[in-house]
Amino acid sequence: MGPSERAAWLRLLLTPGIGRTSARQLLACFGSAESVWQVDRTAWADCIGPAKAAALAAPIPDWDTELSRLETWLSQSTDRHMVALGDGRYPNSLLETPDPPLVLFVQGRVESLGQTLALAVVGSRNPTPQGAEHARRFAHALAEAGVSVVSGLALGVDGEAHAGALDGQGTTLACVGTGLDRVYPARHRDLAHRIAAQGAIVSEYPLGTPPLAAHFPQRNRIIAGLSQGTLVVEAALQSGSLITARLAADMGREVFAIPGSIHSPQSRGCHALIRQGAKLVESVEDILEELPGAQARTPKATSPAPVAAAGDDTDDALLRAMGHETIGLEALQDRTGMPTAQLMARLLELELAGCVGRLPGGRVQRLVRA
Template structure:
């Protein structure tokens, strides 16, 4: 894999033709050229310049902790579902528990890096409910929906798997350092990229195929029309996995991707139970019912779309002091959130 130009596809062809990696390097250029382009056959005759340093780096990384692993295609712990996708990774670096990758119930939760307050709440609450139903949540440890999904699963005491686009000796984004430690302790962090690999833009679409491939279904919480989350959803559909989407406000850009998926055949969901039933997981113990919020005419007046203070005052007829006080109470109760631009949004229970 360190040989320039040899990606997973060419590597799998070589292994299929010649067997173990050692046998690949015993072949002549002419024999290799039957399987891969001649330029790669020639490259395989010379060890990569950084091979020895990279091997030493991996061995030191493995020796530093018992929860670090490198899984090849031949390893019995390699997740079998990944073998069914069109472009499975040749090997996986894992920090945490490899058995989390083979958990009997796995669902990907993906979405915007800049979700609305409601979207972030939905991600966390869906993941919490699914975690209580013994579902392992798979996501990408990005900011926004990914981080909320991992947190919800962890808070439910469930395993969660983070598939990342860097080497495992780096944490990206850095603000998720504490979250990464929690995930490794309770689940697993996974990457196909060598140690030392920085967060390059091209790596994140690549890791999305692993997120989709590890999961029996993919839930998109919020996503713009052009987003990595829709790439994950498309890959899931191509792999024959279920795709779910949460509808949102017709005025929110972050909801348009979900609405597009629903038009294309994704299943609209309003609760975690919808997903459990569709994936035949409903026999598992489910999360207790969320208490019904107390009736509040101000919340009714807000609706679920972002609203300005002036518009809300016009709807309710409340004076400024009274409305500000009521809104503060609702904010402290976690039922209303302030958004950029001075807008207010009701945070519903999922």
């Protein structure tokens, strides 16, 4: 894509009042982004109506600055790309969706957008320790099986999924709701650099776009569209992850959900999805058998628990007493009869071994390997 074509696409993106639907109408009428700006302006009204034609004719605020910012950003690295509709690098999986982005800004390995085996892994921004463990380990196993992991770079499950895929030496795609000249949340800056080196970060928003709340539900359609299916790890009933799952279902893609405790608010979204027809998932094999082309792939064995005996019901009375629900320290002491000092010391041992996680409010939870 040359400079004039990039400028034509950027003008379409930045013109107030011209959304994706109107832009696609213009492309259908005139054949290309450059042609839109070369025709007689009276033809715009015939295509999209007088009001939107007037918006198209209005000057774009700070146009020279915006164009310069894009060209400078692209020139700073060979791993930065602008991929528009009609570009051979544009992923077919997105073209098959009802509302494909006009343009994708990409940092990283642009060829990873076209990976045919891809699964979205999404969930709560505030997962339980078990939910975070599931996200990382499922993503790790998927990556080892050759499946690209797609998520949204958010805190919680998203970040754990990206990290798990990277640790599994696989490809991961982060779909974000800002311009690619900023990282949100800022604490994921190092993770974003790793993703760009081993996969790609993708946005439909021009450089300089801040993290506005309305952008994140919009980016969820890209997460779902780049994937053959969506796995929801943990989600409350009002979670944005359920938006991604609904979009995936509407696109005819698979939806998977990991069940949890009936007492956990973070499991209710997954349980609702299962009631609506999502596949209940207990292992990565449950997912692979549903992905076309993945049946012949076998993931490598996952790492054993750090302390084998600590995860075995028959060998650890404290873990047996905890069960698989979250529990307060007072209730756990009532069940075990252990003195406070002994209980706290043993819990610390199990936490350091990766067998127990702590939650807010002084509660603890047993961690089970995915």
